[in-house]
Amino acid sequence: MxxxxxxxxxxxxxxxxxxxxxxxxxxxxxxxxxxxxxxxxxxxxxxxxxxxxxxxxxxxxxxxxxxxxxxxxxxxxxxxxxxxxxxxxxxxxxxxxxxxFPPYCQTSYTVAEFSQFQDICVASEIFQKAIQEFTLPEGFVITIDPWPYGGLEPDEDVPRYMQGLCYARNTTNNNIDSNHYAYPLPIIPVMDFVKKEMIRIDRLATGGKGDSLYPAPLTGKPKKLFQHGDFTSAEYVPELMNRPLRTDVKPINITQPEGASFKVHSDNLVEWQKWRFRVGFTPREGAVLHDVCYDGRPVMYRISFSEMTVPYGDPRPPFHRKQAFDFGDGGLGRAANNLKLGCDCLGAIHYLSSVITSTEGKPEVQPNVVCLHEQDNGIGWKHTNFRTGRAVVTRLREFVVQFVGTLANYEYVFAFKLDTAGGITLETRATGIVSVVPIDEGKVSGYGNVVFPGALAQNHQHIFAVRIDPSIDSYSIEDTAVVLEETHPIPMNPQTNPHGNGYEIRRQMVESAMFADAEPKFNRTVKIENVNKKNPISGKNVGYKLVPSPTQLLLADPNSVQAARASFAQHHLWVTGYRDEELWAAGEFTNQSRRDEGGVKDMVARGDWFVNNPSVTSRTGQRSSPVIWSVFGLTHNPRVEDWPVMPVEIHQTHIRPADFFTSNPALDMPRRRNETSVIVPCCSKTNAVAHLQGTPDKHVDPKDISKL
Amino acid sequence: MxxxxxxxxxxxxxxxxxxxxxxxxxxxxxxxxxxxxxxxxxxxxxxxxxxxxxxxxxxxxxxxxxxxxxxxxxxxxxxxxxxxxxxxxxxxxxxxxxxxFPPYCQTSYTVAEFSQFQDICVASEIFQKAIQEFTLPEGFVITIDPWPYGGLEPDEDVPRYMQGLCYARNTTNNNIDSNHYAYPLPIIPVMDFVKKEMIRIDRLATGGKGDSLYPAPLTGKPKKLFQHGDFTSAEYVPELMNRPLRTDVKPINITQPEGASFKVHSDNLVEWQKWRFRVGFTPREGAVLHDVCYDGRPVMYRISFSEMTVPYGDPRPPFHRKQAFDFGDGGLGRAANNLKLGCDCLGAIHYLSSVITSTEGKPEVQPNVVCLHEQDNGIGWKHTNFRTGRAVVTRLREFVVQFVGTLANYEYVFAFKLDTAGGITLETRATGIVSVVPIDEGKVSGYGNVVFPGALAQNHQHIFAVRIDPSIDSYSIEDTAVVLEETHPIPMNPQTNPHGNGYEIRRQMVESAMFADAEPKFNRTVKIENVNKKNPISGKNVGYKLVPSPTQLLLADPNSVQAARASFAQHHLWVTGYRDEELWAAGEFTNQSRRDEGGVKDMVARGDWFVNNPSVTSRTGQRSSPVIWSVFGLTHNPRVEDWPVMPVEIHQTHIRPADFFTSNPALDMPRRRNETSVIVPCCSKTNAVAHLQGTPDKHVDPKDISKL
The missing domain is CATH 3.10.450.40 (Nuclear Transport Factor 2; Chain: A,)
Incomplete structure (x- = not known):
């Protein structure tokens, strides 16, 4: 056995x-x-x-x-x-x-911790006093989202803290899913989580353009909040909405009557279209792919979403404390949604569950946290012989490993997509409810956008780090190399570029741990190559490639604590030496961190090296295999359209074979015509309905083809 | 009536x-x-x-x-x-x-012209002489792809020319769809198309790294070509392939049993999910969208794919002549494929046909050149109330207007995608067969990649221009403005950014015609705004936005003829003043052009202006409404995987509402569960199959929610 x-x-x-x-x-x-x-x-x-x-x-x-x-x-x-x-x-x-661990190492919050915050806060004397400063419409109650406490001052030495973003919830509609995020309150309570007591209540500036960064002095008279009286248009649960749902969205059914093309074996082993891999699931990362092989050849030892930082760009204190690290402060796996058939995933779906722990150390099953399915993504490749009219077309099919995490107001949809052309796509979708703070009604602000009366959706960034631990046709440390490849113009000159159209590819081997930025001007591409296996057709190293997305990097000042905590977010690409257990772009302990100890910056600093080059081996680190960290992000200056729940904002990173195969790996995809597709007629005969069905291709007789 | x-x-x-x-x-x-x-x-x-x-x-x-x-x-x-x-x-x-028109204005080639080339060429004496320089394997015949003649010398004044890329086709397999592109020949014949006679035969260098840019002198002995004897592995039609097609790709059926959600009325008027627009089709552009409205409000007056240039980066003469302008030299509409149900498009499809002309001026119907359908694109928006476990999730649905063009060896798939979140996506997919030239077997080259023995796929670029003629909530010239919006860090300072996390949005109105580049470092965004309509929630101008893709621009030397012909490809963004009939980024006559007369560069030069600002109105142009040209591209240094037919390389440009609506336009999407989705079981009970179906959400009783 x-x-x-x-x-x-x-x-x-x-x-x-x-x-x-x-x-x-x-x-x-x-x-x-x-x-x-x-x-x-x-x-x-x-x-x-x-x-x-x-x-x-x-x-x-x-x-x-x-x-x-x-x-x-x-x-x-x-x-x-x-x-x-x-x-x-x-x-x-x-x-x-x-x-x-030293006292400054704060691990992530658990659901059990979050659930303690509200009751302790609301019962506290200082909170009770603070809420005297305002009045709420009748039937509104306070509800608090606990948040990690970021943005420590240089001299601030605190135990485990937590802050609360406070909102009011309308109870007059008798629906506990009424959207409290529409009613932000102008205070942020701070709790010492060790002593379980409230430390202080930070008051918030609520002004607009030209107003102070700091809260206005108290007038002694309670301020009446939410006088606008619009208590319905921010709702998103259908029974509370002030408009009906559309009735003209006809179902699209995605079915596989002959069954799915994939197999899920025990121990989460998946086989699909020459791909074979194992799906892991961790409390911090959610789904992880292990030992991804294509046609028996290893490609990726492990790929994962490692970290994300979400710094808010509103300079008014205490908003500098709003900098979430959603993997390290919370945990995407722990926050994973129970996915619903026909809602989160359409088609023929296999679900994976995972096991987490209760505070007593007992196992708890998280059901259906990952969905697995295949999908069609349009034309995969096509060529029509213009001489004969013969068209050969195949579809691009993808296998999707998807999970969704909810972090208080916000959700992320993550997916690994493997395709029939040998490619791997890492997809993120940002959705959920944008984080809002109070703004005096009628005012506007440069720090965000008013998305609902009294609610300012603050400008912020989401910067992600993906960790790619490759195994390009080998598991051996001797084989894998990272090469930065760029495409450069050649100035016109009689010797090498007489007409000026020529350009050149420049390659630079990454010899030791480093960081770099995307450089689309030069088409900078990261090649991950096996230096000991050549493609028999091209003679080049077999490899995969990815093009770093040149998205905006961290905007926070380089001397800020936001920047010190998220060095990873300051460059698009990090290449570090593999070490067991090193999975975290911003270090193991992000929560309340002052800097990203043990993150990619520290990994680079120790000087691990990848190739046997005497000029490199004198460095301080050790010989390792290279791990690639790809960083990309979204500067999210909210639109009104992002309210009350935002449409997905999608980002994709593509990892594609580059001389790994000896031809298009999708060449043997079947050209089968899908038999269930149907024609939608037009209402009028002025359209060319007559041509809709069965129009023959123009197909030329062989004797008409010119021959020598 | x-x-x-x-x-x-x-x-x-x-x-x-x-x-x-x-x-x-x-x-x-x-x-x-x-x-x-x-x-x-x-x-x-x-x-x-x-x-x-x-x-x-x-x-x-x-x-x-x-x-x-x-x-x-x-x-x-x-x-x-x-x-x-x-x-x-x-x-x-x-x-x-x-x-x-002046004699140097060469309009596009027609199919009728292309079809004349081969017979005249093959019958000519100089061609007959040139082919004595080599021998082909038995049963191979010459086949020629006519190409436009680019790269004129400064002193070259020629009538209408055409060049031919020559290949050998294997006839021993008795299949006219055998892939001749695998067998490139080392000559390029050039024809005077007015006189219908061959002018000369250009001989090609076939060396590798370190070899001359120019062809080797003739030895007097015919060179034996294609000695490698691999006459099967470059085939892509299934009956010729040396490997079987996959049999494990189970069908994915996409059906709409209650019918499609869209309606196509007479005159190509389409209505779908609050969108309403007309689909045009021109011989040069293919499908075009006119008068795109959402919920009765105009958004786009006209959007189209305008031009593409494909310069090759191999500096060896005469390859500098390989610079196709696929819209102006050929015409995407004329090259449009007859799309097949269940192959090019899955689901419930409506096809549009178009009418072109024969050389006698008679109408010819091009059947099924455009397919229209809706599709599911995953989660559209989602939020889970972590307190109650209540999840609300909707799907993102898209309406697709797709067409496919074949230009000799290559194909492009173009699509306009309108979605339920008010967004418009312009998608390009590059596929087909990469252009190869001969290389001596065993050699490798910096000018491309060997994708098949003796076949060098040359490095090249595809640079596209999309034309966006907006009508943001108005058709009036008084209303539309273009604003460049950037996001910048604020240096840490006690007055405006005490903790360093703050950042700012900077806006610059485009007052007159101009060009600019993408600047992802500052998140440069193009806002298209109606300066006379405010969003009632945010107080900002209603608008749409797009983020220019920072893809690599034209690599050819600025002093080269390649660059002079394609000024548009040297910047990511052009804003020009609207004039009737001005649709072409590289000018009306691209074929054999020396420069892009009447293209975006000339449009900018005349100085049209958009706003009533005295500092601007003194310019030479006229007051116009702004037209946006978005330029993006693909530096395609071929992989072996691109052979023999390349997997699609996809690019998307997203045009999204930005304060155009008063909330998420997809808020009223139904939350209906798709009833036909099914569970794929695992082979083993070690997976959490028990949790797969009907696991209830954790749903909290109202009395457990903390209340004040």
Whole structure:
């Protein structure tokens, strides 16, 4: 019997085994344990690669890879929590390693923590006093979204903090899903989360253009909020909306009567159209692809969405504290939606669930957090022989691995799309409700856009980092190289470019860890190549390529704490040396961070190198295989159209084969005509309805083709 | 009875009426007429706008817009052709205007012209002599793709020329669709198309890195070509391929059992989801959208793909002559494919046909050149209330207007996509067979990539220009303005940015015709605004926006003829003053051009202005409404994967509402669950199959929601 696969998903009993080991070792009288996260400690690459190599060659792996589970927990003694991380070998039933962390390392918030904020805040004296400053329309109640506390001052040394964005919710409609984001309140309470007590209430400036950065002094008279009286037009749940839903959107059914073309095997192994990979799922990243192979050849060891920072561009204090790191401060996996058939995904769908942990360390199943399906994406390739009229056309088909995360007001839809042309697309869609703050009615502001009376949607950025750990036709450290390829003009000259039309490709091998920016002017392309395998047709290294998106980078001042926390967001491309467990572009602890310790900037600084070049090997780092971090973003200066829930803003990064294959990998796609497509007639015979069906191609007789 | 719509498509009898008027006026004894193109001369804007205004207000238009047809023809007297353009008022049966052109103005090639090349060439003595320089494998015959003759020398004054790219075709497989592009020959014949005689045979360099730019001297011994003997692996028609087609691609059926949500009325009027527009079709541009309105409000007066240049980057003469202008030299409409149901388009499809002309001026129907359908594009917007678990999700639906053009070896798929969020996407897909030239077997080259033995796919660019003639909530010249909006950091300072997170939006009104480049570093955005209509929520001008793609611009030397012919390809954005009949980014006559006379560069130079600003109105031009030209491209350094037919390379330009609406226009999309989606089970029970169906959302009881 073959050994269990090291990339199998976390099982419920493994959570319990790991928990029990931790309780036994770290529990005790007067100690309580608060379990934050229990997840697979992924195998070391040097352990996993021999296993994968054996697996793909059809042999039995020689050694079993240890099964290790990470348990992240607070050990609370005398009311003081201390964050611990234990790695448990669940096969041996032993703890292999336990780490504690300096006090400034704040791990992500859990749902359990978020849920404590509102009750403590609302009960506090200072909050009760602060809300005397304003009055709400009758039937409105306060509701608070807890947020991480960013933007520490240089001299600010604080324990675990949390801030609350406050809104009012209309209860007169008797619907708990009434959109409270339409009614922002002019205060931000701050909580010491260790002591569970409110520290202060920050008051907000609510002015417009030309007004002060700071809140107006209190007048002593409560300010009446939301006098505009528009209590319906911000609603998005259908039963509350002030307009009917459209009735003229006829269903589009996507069906696969002969079944799906993909297979999902045990341990989340997926096979589809020569692709073969495993879907992982972590509390922080959501879905992750492991060991992505095409036709038996490895392409990607691991690809994942690593981090995102969302700094707000409103300079009025305390809005500088609004800088979310949605992976590190919250966790996309933990925030993953339970996806609904026929709503989040259409067609023939397979769902994956995942296992997370309760605060007691018990397993909890998150159902249907990932949907898997294939879809049609239009014409894949086509050629018509103009001499004969013979057209050959195939469709582009994609396999989609999709998950959706909700982070308070906002959602992200992430997808890995593998296609029949050997390409991998990493897609992000931003949607949900934009973050608004109060603005005096009738005013406008340069810091955002008024999207609803009294609600200013602040300008902000979303900057993502994708982590690409390649395995281009090999798992060996000896084989993979990163090359920056650019296309440059050649000045017109009689020797090499007599007519001025010539241009040249320039290549630069990335020899050691570095960063770079997109440079569309020179078509800068990242080639990921196997330096020891040549394409037999072109003679070039087999490889894949990606073109970094030249999106706007972080706007915050380089000397700001926002910038120090998100170095990754200051360049489009980072290439670092692979180390086990290094997955985080902004470092492991983003929450309340002052800088991105252990993030890509630190990884580059240590000087790992990739190639045996004497001028490089004298560096301080170690020989490693290169990991590519692709950074892209969206400067989101909101439109009114983004309200109350914004239409998706889509970004795609394409990773495509570049001399990896000996021809178009989709060449053998069938040219089958889809039999269920139908003609929609026109209302009038003035259109060429007569030509709609069965018009023959002009097809030339062979004897009419000119021959020599 | 209402008058006929001025934007109705060309009718077959109109072609005949226009032809007859031309024959009567310009025909005669000893004169022959060669009809090149007959198409609608679109109404002048000042005539059409009152008609549209009346149409939208439900009134009868006061005046009938004259129906004018353009007839482009050669009048041939004593064997000498003279290009003429007559505008015929087919209602009055009169010619309104006839233009002739200077000899250097070469209009596009017609299919009839292309088809003459091969026979004349092959029969010529100089060609017969040239092919003695090499021998072909047994059963191979010569086949020639005629190309426009670009890259004129500064002192080269030639009549209408044509060049031929020569290939060998394998006839031993008895299949006329055998891929001749795999066997390029080392000669390019050049024809004087007026005299119909061959001028010379250019010989090609076939070396690799380090070899001369010029062809090697003849040895006197014929060179044996295609010794590699691989005569199957470049084939793409299924019956010739050396590998079977995949059998594991199960059908994806896209059906609309309740019918489509769109209606096509007479005169190509389309209504779909609050969008209403007319689809035009011209021989040069293919499909064009006219009078695009949303919910009764005009958005676009006309949008079209205007031009594309494809310069090749191989500096070896005569490859500098390979610079196609696919719209001006050939014509995308004339090259449009007959689209097949279930192949080029899936689902419920309406097809439009068009009418072109034969060389005798008779109408010919091009069937099914445009397909119209709607499609699903994933999640459109979503929000989950994390307190209650209530998720509201809608789909993004798109309406697609697609056409496909074949230009010898290559194809382009163009689409306009209108969506339920008020957006318009202009999509291009490049596919087909890359242009190859011979290379000595075993050699590699910096000028391209070897994609098949002996075949070098040359590096090249595709640079497109889209023409956007807006009507943002108005047809009036007084209302439309273009604003460049940028997002800039604010240096950290105590007064305006105390913590460094603040950033600012800067706006610059475009007052007169100009060009600019994309500037992603500053998130440069083109806003198209109505300066006289404010969004009632935000107080800002209603508008649409687009972000120019910062793709690589023309690489050819600024002093080269390639650059002089394609000024448009040197900047991402041009804003010019509207003039009737000005539709061409590189000018009307691109074929064999020396410079782009009348193109966007000339339009900018005349200094038209858009706003009543005294500092601007002293310019030389006239007051006009602004037209936006968006330029983007693809530097295509071929991959082996692009062979033998390349997978689509997709580019999208998004034009999206920006404060045009008072909320998300897709807010009223139904949340209907698609009932035909199904679960694909896993092979094994280790996956969470139990959770797949009907897992309830966590839905919180109202009494558990914290309240004040």
């Amino acid at each position: 073959s050994p269990p696969h090291p990339l199998r998903p976390l099982a419920e009993d493994e959570v319990l085994l790991a928990r029990d080991a931790v309780v036994q070792k770290h529990g005790g009288d007067g100690i309580s344990l608060f379990f934050r996260s229990i997840y697979v400690n992924e195998p070391r690459k040097e352990d996993l690669v021999p296993f994968l190599t054996a697996e793909h060659s059809g042999q039995s792996p020689k050694a079993t890879v240890p099964r290790q589970i990470t348990v992240l927990f607070d050990r609370i003694e005398n009311g003081v929590p201390q964050l611990h991380e234990s790695i448990v070998d669940v096969g041996a039933g032993e703890i292999r390693r336990t780490r504690t | 209402s008058p006929p719509h001025p934007l109705r498509p060309l009718a077959e009898d109109e072609v005949l009426l226009a032809r007859d008027a031309v024959v009567q006026k310009h025909g005669g004894d000893g004169i022959s007429l060669f009809f090149r193109s007959i198409y609608v001369n679109e109404p002048r804007k000042e005539d059409l706008v009152p008609f549209l205004t009346a149409e939208h207000s439900g009134q009868s238009p006061k005046a009938t817009v004259p129906r004018q047809i353009t007839v482009l023809f050669d009048r041939i007297e004593n064997g000498v052709p003279q290009l003429h353009e007559s505008i015929v008022d087919v209602g009055a049966g009169e010619i309104r205007r006839t233009r002739t």
